[in-house]
Amino acid sequence: MAQNLPPRGQERDDTGKMRRHTNPALNILGWCTAIGSGKAVVYGLYDAVNGHPLNNDTSAFFNVVHRNVWAIGFINTFLSWKGxxxxxxxxxxxxxxxxxxxxxxxxxxxxxxxxxxxxxxxxxxxxxxxxxxxxxxxxxxxxxxxxxxxxxxxxxxxxx
Structure with missing residues (x-):
């Protein structure tokens, strides 16, 4: 008789909700990517502000990506806090x-x-x-x- 086990990498906590476990190396890679993306958004226009305009490809990429970076990760969680x-x-x-x-x-x-x-x-x-x-x-x-x-x-x- 098969038991009702959660999928691999997941388990139930005390409240019965499913919790997912991520590989630590993948977790570190995700955090580094998020931090790097955040820094790129904040400091990405430094040269453009100081008189060195971006080329068209870099400018187009920045305009497409910079708003989405703020919507993911810790920043969104922090700014969405009900307090x-x-x-x-x-x-x-x-x-x-x-x-x-x-x-x-x-x-x-x-x-x-x-x-x-x-x-x-x-x-x-x-x-x-x-x-x-x-x-x-x-x-x-x-x-x-x-x-x-x-x-x-x-x-x-x-x-x-």
Whole structure:
């Protein structure tokens, strides 16, 4: 009588889900390929930015591949983490309100602005803090109630 065994290279964990085991050499090769691809995407245009344009073949290959490299591997897993959702919402609201904060500051100046490194640092930090505070208020005032309303309107029935 044949037993119900999982396929070779797989086994069941404590929850009953199938777990796949990869050859360590293949795993290392995959990680090296992913790291190399990531570096190529990040640093691939270094020469082009510094005045040495890419040839047509290299440019076409880069344009085809560079977006797909970000979609695979650890980067996608890291950026898809659910903990980023509230931070992303806050950042988006801050992105929406920060031009208003900048306009209010600069259009209310009565004198010329002479900038030093210290002035720019303090100006940046002050507008960053005010921007995130305003973004938080906008998120609480507008986005959170709309999300609650959306949950009520588009409520899905639970599977039994």
């Amino acid at each position: 980023w959702i509230p931070i992303g919402r806050l950042t988006y609201c801050t992105y929406l309100v920060h031009p208003v904060i900048m306009y209010v500051y600069f259009y209310h100046k009565r004198t010329l602005l002479y900038l030093t490194d210290m002035d720019v640092a303090f100006l940046f930090m002050g507008q960053l803090l005010i921007g995130y505070a305003a973004g938080f208020v906008v998120s609480l005032a507008f986005e959170a109630p709309m999300m609650g309303l959306e949950k009520v309107i588009f409520r899905r029935e639970k599977k039994s």
